[in-house]
Amino acid sequence: MNEHKTLAELREKVGSAELNGKVAIVTGAGRGLGRCYALALAAAGASVVVNDADEKAAEGAAADITEGGGKAIAAPGRVGPEAEAQRLVETAVAEYGRLDIMVTNAGILRDRVSWKMSEEDFDAVIGTHLKGTWTCGKAALQQMRSQGEGGRLILIGSPAYQFGSFGQSNYAPAKAGIVALARTWSMELSRDKITVNVVVPTAMTAMTATIPVYKEWAEAYENGLPLPKVARTDHALGSPEDVTL
Structure with a gap:
C-alpha cells in the first residue's frame, strides 16, 4: 500500500526524541501499520526489533530505519508459539540490553462465513492474534518485571470486537479477547509500573x-x-x- 514514509518524515512529525535509550519490539512490522509503528518509535529515539513472518519485509523495514539514522534489527518469525516470543525478547536484550515496549501488531485474516470456516482457519487466526499477543506480552512482561523499571505493553485491537464483522467469527472474538487480556494485565501489572493499552486502528x-x-x-x-x-x-x-x- 501507499505507506512508505521515511524515518526523516516521521521524525519531523514526532518531534523530540523522548524515547532515547528505550528498546521496543513490534510484531508484524514488515509493512502496513506495524511498519509505521516501528518507524515512529525509531523516530522518537527507540531501538527497535522488527518482527514479521515475511523475512524480506522485516529486513526491509529494519533497513528503512537504519538507513535513516535510527537503530533497528530484523527478527523474522511467525508469532504464536511461546518459544518465538521468548526469542524476540532475547534478541532485544542481546542486541540492546533491555526491553521497554512491546507492540503486538502481528495478524492474519482467514475470512469465511461460519458454516464454511474450517477449524484450521479458526485456529490460525486465534493463534496469531490472541495467543500471539499473550505469548509475546508474557515474555515481555517477564523481562520488564525483572528490570524493575516499568514498561509499556501496546496491544492492537480492531473495531470488529465492538461491532462484529461478517465472515470473521475467528478474527472478531480474537480481538475481543485481546481487550479482555489488556484489562486483566493492567490489574496484574499495576504494581510493576507496566502500563497496558489497546489501540483500535482503522487505516x-x-x-x-x-x-x-x-x-x-x-x-x-x-x-x-x-x-x-x-x-x-x-x-x-x-x-x-x-x-x-
Whole structure:
C-alpha cells in the first residue's frame, strides 16, 4: 500500500526524541501499520526489533530505519508459539540490553462465513492474534518485571470486537479477547509500573484493502491518491500515519 514514509518524515512529525535509550519490539512490522509503528518509535529515539513472518519485509523495514539514522534489527518469525516470543525478547536484550515496549501488531485474516470456516482457519487466526499477543506480552512482561523499571505493553485491537464483522467469527472474538487480556494485565501489572493499552486502528492497509467495499479506495490509494472525504468521515478510515501519530 501507499505507506512508505521515511524515518526523516516521521521524525519531523514526532518531534523530540523522548524515547532515547528505550528498546521496543513490534510484531508484524514488515509493512502496513506495524511498519509505521516501528518507524515512529525509531523516530522518537527507540531501538527497535522488527518482527514479521515475511523475512524480506522485516529486513526491509529494519533497513528503512537504519538507513535513516535510527537503530533497528530484523527478527523474522511467525508469532504464536511461546518459544518465538521468548526469542524476540532475547534478541532485544542481546542486541540492546533491555526491553521497554512491546507492540503486538502481528495478524492474519482467514475470512469465511461460519458454516464454511474450517477449524484450521479458526485456529490460525486465534493463534496469531490472541495467543500471539499473550505469548509475546508474557515474555515481555517477564523481562520488564525483572528490570524493575516499568514498561509499556501496546496491544492492537480492531473495531470488529465492538461491532462484529461478517465472515470473521475467528478474527472478531480474537480481538475481543485481546481487550479482555489488556484489562486483566493492567490489574496484574499495576504494581510493576507496566502500563497496558489497546489501540483500535482503522487505516487503509493491505489487510483492510481486502474488504470489498474498500476495493476502489484501496486501488486509488495504492496509486498515490488521497483517501476520499467519505472514507474518513463515514468510515473513520485514514492512513497508517494517522493512527501512529
